[in-house]
Amino acid sequence: xxxxxxxxxxxxxxxxxxxxxxxxAGSGHPGGSLSLVELLVHLYFRRMSVRPEEPRWEGRDRLxxxxxxxxxxxxxxxxxxxxxxPEVLLSLRKLDSPLQGHPDMRKLPGLDASTGSxxxxxxxxxxxxxxxxxxxxxxxxxxxxxxxxxxxxxxxEAAMSGRTAALGGLTAIVDRNGxxxxxRVDELKPLEPLRDKWEAFGWTVLDCDGHDFGSIHKAxxxxxxxxxxxxxxxxxxxxxGVSFMEDTCLWHGGCPDEEEYARAVSEIRGEEVAHx
Amino acid sequence: MGEPGLRPxxxxxxxxxxxxxxxxxxxxxxxADVSRSIGxxxxxxxxxxxxxxVGISExxxxxxxxxxxxxxxxxxxxxxxxxxAGRAWDQMRTSVCYMELDVKVGGAHAGVSVGPDGATHQxxxxxxxxxxxxxxxxLAPADAPQTRAAVLEALRVPGPVYIRFGRNPVPVLHDxxxxxxxxxxxxxxxxxxxxxxxxxxxxxxxLKAAESLSRRGVEADVINMVSxxxxxxxxxxxxxxxxxxxxxxxxxxxxxxxxxxxxxLCARRLPVPLEPVAVEDSFGTSGTPAEVRxxxxxxxxxxxxAALKALERKG
Numbered sequence: 001x002x003x004x005x006x007x008x009x010x011x012x013x014x015x016x017x018x019x020x021x022x023x024x025a026g027s028g029h030p031g032g033s034l035s036l037v038e039l040l041v042h043l044y045f046r047r048m049s050v051r052p053e054e055p056r057w058e059g060r061d062r063l064x065x066x067x068x069x070x071x072x073x074x075x076x077x078x079x080x081x082x083x084x085x086p087e088v089l090l091s092l093r094k095l096d097s098p099l100q101g102h103p104d105m106r107k108l109p110g111l112d113a114s115t116g117s118x119x120x121x122x123x124x125x126x127x128x129x130x131x132x133x134x135x136x137x138x139x140x141x142x143x144x145x146x147x148x149x150x151x152x153x154x155x156x157e158a159a160m161s162g163r164t165a166a167l168g169g170l171t172a173i174v175d176r177n178g179x180x181x182x183x184r185v186d187e188l189k190p191l192e193p194l195r196d197k198w199e200a201f202g203w204t205v206l207d208c209d210g211h212d213f214g215s216i217h218k219a220x221x222x223x224x225x226x227x228x229x230x231x232x233x234x235x236x237x238x239x240x241g242v243s244f245m246e247d248t249c250l251w252h253g254g255c256p257d258e259e260e261y262a263r264a265v266s267e268i269r270g271e272e273v274a275h276x
Numbered sequence: 277m278g279e280p281g282l283r284p285x286x287x288x289x290x291x292x293x294x295x296x297x298x299x300x301x302x303x304x305x306x307x308a309d310v311s312r313s314i315g316x317x318x319x320x321x322x323x324x325x326x327x328x329x330v331g332i333s334e335x336x337x338x339x340x341x342x343x344x345x346x347x348x349x350x351x352x353x354x355x356x357x358x359x360x361a362g363r364a365w366d367q368m369r370t371s372v373c374y375m376e377l378d379v380k381v382g383g384a385h386a387g388v389s390v391g392p393d394g395a396t397h398q399x400x401x402x403x404x405x406x407x408x409x410x411x412x413x414x415l416a417p418a419d420a421p422q423t424r425a426a427v428l429e430a431l432r433v434p435g436p437v438y439i440r441f442g443r444n445p446v447p448v449l450h451d452x453x454x455x456x457x458x459x460x461x462x463x464x465x466x467x468x469x470x471x472x473x474x475x476x477x478x479x480x481x482x483l484k485a486a487e488s489l490s491r492r493g494v495e496a497d498v499i500n501m502v503s504x505x506x507x508x509x510x511x512x513x514x515x516x517x518x519x520x521x522x523x524x525x526x527x528x529x530x531x532x533x534x535x536x537x538x539x540x541l542c543a544r545r546l547p548v549p550l551e552p553v554a555v556e557d558s559f560g561t562s563g564t565p566a567e568v569r570x571x572x573x574x575x576x577x578x579x580x581x582a583a584l585k586a587l588e589r590k591g
Contacts (some may be wrong), residue, residue, distance in 0.1 A: 058348075105375060113346060117370040123336045124371055127343020127351075130328065134304075135348060154367075167330075180515035 007213050010045060010080060011037050015241050015268045017076035017089055023261050025093035028101075031251040032146060033073040035177040035210070035236040040077045042216045043142060049141035052082035055109040061139050062112040067146035067175065068102040068119020069253075075099050075108075078158060119152025121145065122172060126161045129170040144173045148180030151189045156201065162229035163202030171223055172203075172231040175210065180251045194233060200241035203231045210234030241268050280480075282445035286384055287330035288420030289441050290315030292427025293352055297323050300431060304344055306330060306368040308337045314354055314384045334359045338381075345377040350431065354382030357399030357440060361406050372436050373409045380430040386416075386442045388555065388572055389477050389529025391565035398560035399440070404532030406438040407505040413458055414505040415434070416440045416526070416534070418479035419449045422502060425456040433458055440476065442527075444565045447480040449500075461508035463515065467495030470583045470590075471515045471522040475501050475534050476527035477574075478553065484576035489583055493530035496583060504534050512538065513546055521549040525579050528570070530554035549589035551582040 012145045014228035022028035044050065048061040065074050072092060079086040084098075091097035098108040102116030112128075115121050132139050150153060162170055178185050185191060198205045204226045208219035216234070223230045227246070238252070239245030242264040256264055279313060296303045297319055307329040311317040320327035329336045334355055341351040359366070360383050372379045383402045390398045407414045415430065415437060417423040423441045430437035437458075449464075464479070465486050474482040479500045486496040497515050501508065516522055526534040530552040539550055555572050564569070569575055 062346075067392065113342075114370065114375045117366055119335075120339045120342075120367055120371050120379070123339030123367070124343040124346070125338030126336075127345075128347050129343070130340065131304075131344040131347025131349050134325070154333075154335040154339075157330075157333035158339070161330055161336055164331075 007041055007045065010041050012154060012268060013042060013080060014073060014076045016265060017086070018072045018180055019256065019264050019268070021072050021076070021092040022255055023091050024090045026255050027093060027253070028255065029069040029253050030245055030256070031238040032067060032070040032175065032177065034240045034242065034245065035238050036070050036073045036144065036175050037240070038173065038211050038213060038216060039065065039144065039173060039234055040073055042213060042220070044077050044081045046217070047220055048142070049139070052110070054105060055083060059137055059139055061142065063102055063142045063144065064113045064128070065115055065144050066123045067118065067144060067149055068115035070146070070175070071103045074103065078110045105226065107180050118146070118149045119154040122155055122158035123161065125170055125172070126158050126165060126167060129167045130165055133167070133169055142173060143170070144175060147174055147176045147178065147191060148185050150174065150191055155266045157200040159198065159203065164239065167229045168227045170229045174230070174231060174233050175236050176233050177236045179238040179247060179249050179252065181249060183249050198231050203229050205231055207233040210236035211240055243267060280447040280449060283420040283448050284443060284445050285417060285420050285423040285441035286315050286443060287510065287535070288417070289354070289382055289384070289421030289427060289439065290318045291420070292424040293319040294322055295424065296352065296427055296431045300350065302348065302350045303431065304328065304349045304351050306337050306341050306351055308332055308334050308355040310355050314382070315413040316354055321585045334364040335367050336481045338364035338409055339371045341379045342367070342371035342375060342377050345379050350378050350380070352380045352382060352427070354384060356385040356397055357383030357402035358385070358397060361399065361402035361438070365383070365405055368406070368564050369409055373411045376411055376435055378434055379436050381436070383438060384443065386440045386476055388560035388574065389527050389565045390443050391568055392562050394562040395559040400529050400555050400560060402438070402440060403504055403526070403528050403534065407537065408532065411436055412505070413437045414440070415456065415458070415502055416504050417456060417473035417502050418476060418500050419446055421448065421450040421452050421454045422456055425454050426502065428459060429456040442477055446477050449480060454566070459503050459506040459508055460509045461503060462498060462500040463511060465496070465498040465499050467497045467519065469494050469496060469519060471499060471519045472525065472579060472583065473499045473501050473512065473522050473534070473538055474506045474525040475504060475553055477527050478510065481576045482525055482579050485583065486577035487577065488580050494583065494587065499556055501534060504537055507537055507541060509541055509557070512541060516542070516548050521590040523551045523553055523579055523582040523586055525553035525574070527574050528554055530556050549586050551586040553578050
């Protein structure tokens with residue numbers, strides 16, 4: 001894999017953006033945004049065929065962030081990829097901002113769908129993949145789901161469709177951070193055996209360490225060699241990079257105060273120093 | 277003109293899909309298992325590569341339609357109105373209306389007129405919960421030709437449209453080449469004393485009621501309000517200024533249906549006595565369509581009684 005060093009620098013940049021945006025907004029979802037950073041950086045900087053200067057280019061690969069509340073991470077990645085001026089990031093959640101509290105594709109070019117109500121994105125992705133196949137393009141559709149989101153029954157309606165439609169142009173990515181708003185996913189409504197569930201629904205199941213660019217790269221490369229729908233179960237840590245936000249439901253939603261923010265930034269910058 | 281022939285509006289829906297498929301290669305059709313009942317299987321037979329039956333999963337169907345629209349297609353999806361509007365409502369809200377997508381939703385089995393299947397299958401709230409969605413437009417055609425035309429109108433206009441139609445044969449009131457336009461009602465008969473505003477199966481009943489009222493010396497308008505949203509406000513206001521009172525008839529809950537829509541308009545612009553002929557905060561029941569409609573007063577007699585009441589209130 002080329003240049004993981006610069007990807008790690010990007011991941012640090014995105015984490016700083018996420019915290020700064022949420023701090024400026026006064027609210028947001030830091031936990032599930034920080035768990036997604038490496039996956040989104042990999043997708044937009046190494047995997048997806050896109051044209052930031054032509055966001056509606058028909059041949060582009062698409063990404064649906066079904067767990068829409070993690071949009072600060074996506075907004076940052078899109079800005080850093082060149083879709084819009086990073087200055088705009090600080091307008092997150094403010095009146096008339098294109099950066100709505102949950103993604104609104106009508107307000108922000110570069111978003112491939114509006115999301116926020118959990119459990120809908122995978123069906124939308126199935127329909128999109130069907131449509132792209134029907135029109136003869138080989139664009140790929142990526143759909144990012146939260147693991148808590150898998151408690152929505154509609155996800156499994158979509159999972160059944162993915163198989164019957166034999167959608168080779170569709171990859172689901174599960175951000176398996178193990179924590180939802182009210183507590184631990186496997187205490188509220190357990191998902192395991194999760195690999196077996198997806199396999200039983202006819203999907204090829206791959207996994208990776210969702211914070212290790214090498215591991216992520218390998219999983220997506222493997223995906224390329226299998227046909228039909230595939231899901232990547234990415235082991236992640238909610239709140240990754242900020243010790244007091246890690247692996248707790250208390251930072252699913254919320255805004256750090258001044259002291260917490262300073263500490264979070266210095267921890268993430270420490271990461272930067274360690275990798276620099 | 278003799279007695280009109282009878283045809284189910286669902287046949288008009290399927291006719292419309294076929295014609296839409298011939299006119300526009302972007303048209304695709306999604307079903308959730310009941311395509312034999314609705315007639316949309318005829319589209320699947322004619323255009324097999326452009327029809328997707330997702331099984332009994334309405335939520336999946338709604339969001340997949342959104343995905344197909346995002347990929348440049350114009351999906352028509354349909355199942356019984358209770359399920360397509362009710363169960364998949366959140367998908368219709370976020371994945372279709374919020375994204376302003378070109379998705380057309382067909383709601384079959386409208387109203388208690390479904391008959392023997394009973395309350396679970398009689399859509400009585402579908403207009404209320406679709407018309408409240410920002411950007412959604414709602415068509416409730418009166419007969420098979422108008423339902424076919426409603427499908428073609430939905431194809432013509434960009435953005436989401438809900439089309440409501442029924443299971444059982446109803447009088448054919450229009451020629452095959454009738455047109456439907458969003459925001460346009462049809463003044464089928466002009467009177468001066470009272471306006472009968474109706475949609476769907478109640479249009480034929482309103483026409484019968486107008487005949488009967490005329491024999492008593494009461495001259496009634498009959499307005500077929502096929503476009504429930506947007507309402508034909510100009511037509512309604514101009515007629516109500518003349519007649520000064522109205523009956524609003526629909527095989528649907530009175531609350532937030534066509535009655536609600538007309539009442540909202542009149543409350544803002546022209547307060548006049550309005551009498552509903554609709555289901556009043558109740559579920560339906562089994563029985564033949566005629567029996568059940570009588571039980572809920574959804575008949576020409578019901579419209580006539582309501583007209584007399586409206587006239588009395590007008591004074």
